[in-house]
Amino acid sequence: MIDPTPDRYMLLADIGGTNTRVALAEGGRLLPETIRRYANAGRPALYPILAEYMRTEGITDLAGACVAAAGPVRDGVATMTNLSWVIEDHAVAQVTGAGTVAVLNDLQAQGHALGYLAPQMVRQILPGTATPAAGASRLVVGVGTGFNAAPVHEAPGGRVVPPSESGHVTLPCITESDFALKRYLEAKHVFASVEHVVSGRGIERVYAYLAGHEDAITPGSQIIAALEAGDRVARQAGQLFVTMLGRAMGDLALTHLPFGGIYLIGGAARGFVPWFDEFGFADAFRAKGRFSDLMAEFSVSVVEDDYAALTGCAAYLQNLRKPR
Incomplete structure (x- = not known):
């Protein structure tokens, strides 16, 4: 039962390219029974x-509000990458009546969730060879509708999760077939980015490219089903997806040195985890020449909590409201 007393609750929102999840928190704790999902279309x-x-x-009036948006955030304004929305902190404050408002990138929210998730919601899929020191840096990598990543640093003043737009860096190509795909993507999009392949929309593009029916997009769920059935084109698409994901995550790991572990989130990532071993994810991730031994130190886990971003929003907002 929700108590209508003003300033009791904090409002949380996780906005993806397809859906928005909204919930309440009390005392920095997400209230799961208040989670509601809305289609953005x-x-x-x-x-x-x-x-x-x-x-x-x-x-009515809320103690605080925190919004996590799938897009770049600057000066309290989020511009959605795969949706024509602009979200401004002052407008969120006006709608909610909240005195404390924060607008985060969705991967920042995921980073703030680490340490607040139920242990059974975090599953290690690739162990690291070293035991991380307390406070070691971590990395969150999101593969859903799009692709992004955020480092997580524990600093004397508290946790720092810088934003990024890692999905829009150059696609890591090595083989001739990789470059053929790159040229195909450049012809359609001018620039070939990681997100054009390693994302929910990316696997659909890759499958259409390999199947030779560019104008007929097959939904990701059907591609997964075809992969499970042993379909040749689906297997080729899955192999390419997993390889590119491993390379991109390897590049990010060398950039941020996450000795505390790497955490994969998002439906597209979880959908391909059963094929990571078969399609050589670890080899693609660790193929960094003389730094391959260093790469083996980084563990990789999958976050299986669909509401982790909401948990991160609650934790961030609670820390923001603490007296300094």
Whole structure:
């Protein structure tokens, strides 16, 4: 039962390219029973969703609000990458009545969730050879509708999770077939990025390219089903996806040195985990020449909590509201 008392709850929102999840937190703790999911299609902006949620739950003034958006954030303004929404902190404050408002990139929120997730929701898929020191840096890599990553650093003043737009770096090509794909993507999109291949939309592009029917997009769920059935083209697409993911994560690991571990999140990542061993994820990840031994020190885990970004928003907002 939601208590309508003003300033009791904090509002949380996780906005992806397809759906928005909204929930409440109390005392920095996500309240799972308050989670609601809204389709973004046909909606002009985030703010009507927040207003609808508050009416449905019977709440008015809130103690705080934190929004995690799948897109770049600057000076309290988020611009969605795969959605024509702009989210401004002052507008969120106006809708929610919250005195404390934060707008984060969705991967920043995932980074703030580490340490607050149930242990059974984090599954190690690639062990590291070294025992990390307390406070070692970590890395969150998101593979859903798009691709992004965020380092997680423990500093004397608290946790720091810098934003990035890692999905839009250059696609890591090595073989002739890689470069053929790169040229194909450049012809369609001018620039071939990691996200064009290693994402939910990316696997659909790759499958269409390999199948030779560029104008007929097959949904990712059907590609997974075809892969499970042993379909040749689906296996080629899955192999390419896993290889490119391993290379991209290897590059990020050398950039950020996450001795505390790497954490994969997102539906597209989880969908391909069963084929990581068969398609050589570890080899692609660690293929860094004389630094291959160093790469073996980094563990890789999968976060299986769909609401981790909401948990991270709650933790971030609670720490933000603590007296300094």
